[in-house]
Amino acid sequence: MNLFNNLCEYLDYHAGMRGDLMLASDSKKTVNYAEAQAFVDKIAAGLQAEGISKGDRVGILAKNSVDNFCFFLASARIGAVAVGLNYRLSLDEIEFIASDAQVKLLCFDNEFAELRGPHLLSTPNVCLDGDAANAKSFESWLSSAGELKPVSVMPEDILFHMYTSGTTGRPKGVLISHGNVMINTYQAPLSSGVWTRAGERSLIIAPNFHAVGLVGSLMGVIYGSSLIIHRDYDPVGMIETLSKEKINTVAVIPVMLQFSMMMVPNIKEYDFSDLHTINYGASPIPESLLRDCMDAFGCDFVQGYGQTEATMALCFLTAADHLKALNTQPELLRSCGRAVAGTQIKIVDDEGNEVPRGEIGEIIAHGPQIMQGYWNNPEATAKTIVDGWLYTGDAGLMNEEGYVFIKDRVKDMIISGGENIYPIEIENHLMSHPQIQDVAVIGIPDEKWGEVPLAVLVSGEHAQITAEELEAFCRTKLAGFKIPRKLEYVPGLPRNPSGKILKKDLRALFADKYAI
Structure with missing residues (x-):
């Protein structure tokens, strides 16, 4: 209600x-x-x-x-x-x-x-x-x-x-729906323990075409807070605004914190006494970065996990969880937390059966924040929402305490700088190039962006294309953040008997070369 x-x-x-x-x-x-x-x-x-x-x-x-x-x-x-x-x-x-x-x-x-x-x-x-x-x-x-x-x-x-x-x-x-947003903005503070009060000041940096930016702004309207809006992310500007505008809360991705810490070497000279919570998502935060940020900002940290199909939030790793991780359970920093109020999370196998705690499967969720469906796409809706359960496409496990750990993306999604990249979109475009016989795109670690796309190519009858040629070809149809930053050539792509590319094998093949 x-x-x-x-x-x-x-x-x-x-x-x-x-x-x-x-x-x-x-x-x-x-x-x-x-x-x-x-x-x-x-x-x-x-x-x-x-x-x-x-x-x-x-x-x-x-x-x-x-x-x-x-x-x-x-x-x-x-x-x-x-x-x-x-x-x-x-x-x-x-x-x-x-x-x-x-x-x-x-x-x-x-x-x-x-x-x-x-x-x-x-x-x-x-x-x-x-x-x-x-x-x-x-x-x-x-x-x-x-x-x-x-x-x-x-x-x-x-x-x-x-x-x-x-x-x-x-x-x-x-x-x-309106109801989806209203209920999720009730679930979030109830579960995270962070309540936005009337008159509090929130810094809005995430763009409004993303759920985090939009729903975060709408939460301000619901609770009567004040929004300080940034047009773009500026590493130095974010720090200055947090201090000068007496900001109480902000939502970021870890790479933004990393950039700001690098660009503001005198960060400890700023006054963050009004800042009580930094919310982050899209990826876990490295322990060293968390410790540096807690020392610099002196505030609580909360991680949220969700997706657009779930309005915004499905799980939270609370401020208390972060302290527990730093003191006694460091593995919790690799978790995205526990289910928000009024939401059930299960880990299931390929048949939809719940797996035992500690085993990896697909993360599915049931709650009042789940989307109304996909626009004019009943087939995709039926595949994604089954008996009221949202199949997230994320693979993970749940421990005995109910903490969820994301292990991989079932759908091979790459998250680069907070942007979701789906390899098949890039692959479809690359396959139209006459010098590419076959291609697979996987994510590789990157210190700045978390992940970037790697194109693994099988060359055609003509000479191999260069990285510069690949970039120019991609730039005609793809957004800049989707363009593969690296390319590799292989004689052929590993496939299973049904013809599906075994991307886990490709990740293993290049894991050592691109490890950071």
Whole structure:
């Protein structure tokens, strides 16, 4: 049961209860809750004036900002569904997502104007930061908005439609409801022990086209906190903001902490007395980095594990767990924690049978935060949600205390700098090259990014391509973070009797060469 029917009712509540309290601030604009409520309603009226109605998709191709976030909330206000577009993708990738989602209006930052393909250009376009071709400026667009017509929005209505790549190489649209987000933002503090209080200041760095950035921002609206929004991650800027803006919480990935520690050698001269929690995810944190960060920041550390299909959080490794790991159980730092409140986690074999504690299998989850399904993809939905259980695609084990340890990705996903990379997408593109006979892409360790893609190639009839040629070929269709950083040649790829590439054999083959 939820206190309210939708996310915007929380905004309305805080606007009435603490309207003068700052909701969000970026380098250009600051709004309190009362101002944000009026601003969101104005944008919502503008959407209605464009013919956007409940269930329609609104594309957002922009970096973090007050305007970006309020545009999202305005979509939610009228029951429209926001589709965050990853500006790190190529034009072709963004065009596919926009077309698949049937986006009916786009708001965008001017710097991404060239990423608009035919579908997006065929819709009304609103430029958030100035003038752009085939678009109205945000200010002029707002000036034509009329009166907002109330819309009934309920917990089961879809709040956002976020794309995640799949093993087929085609991105899939994950459907997350208002109720999914509201319940997950209750589960998270109840399980992690970290409660966001009204007026607390959260630093938002993760982009809003990712669940961590978006749901983290929405948690602020639910609990009445204040969001300090960064447009990009800046290693030095993050440290300065944490100190100068008296930040209480921030969500990062370990590599961000590593970069900031390297770039700010005098970090102990900064005042972090207001910082009480650093939340991190995407990968475990090395013990040495954790100790250095705890010494520098003097705050608690909490790790979260989840995926877009589970709204945000499935497990937490709490601050107490981190202290236990440093004092008596160092192996806990390799765990992603225990299940959040109201959620069951099981480890199962290929037949869906639960395996004994300590044995590796696929991690599956059951709880009220599980997605409503994939957009227009019932087959993929049926494979991913079976009898109400989400099959995460992650392989892991659970110990006797209920701690989950991720051992590998069942679907061979690579996580590089917090971005999910699915090898088959890269493989499909590389196989179109005339000089490549066969290819497999695996992840190799990297000190900066955690993992980067390695392309293992079987050459065709012509000469072998170079790393530079491979990069140039990939850059035409793939986002930069998906381009393999290394390549290797083999006479043939190892396969099982059914023809599936044995990627574990490839990882073993190159493990020593790329060990760090």
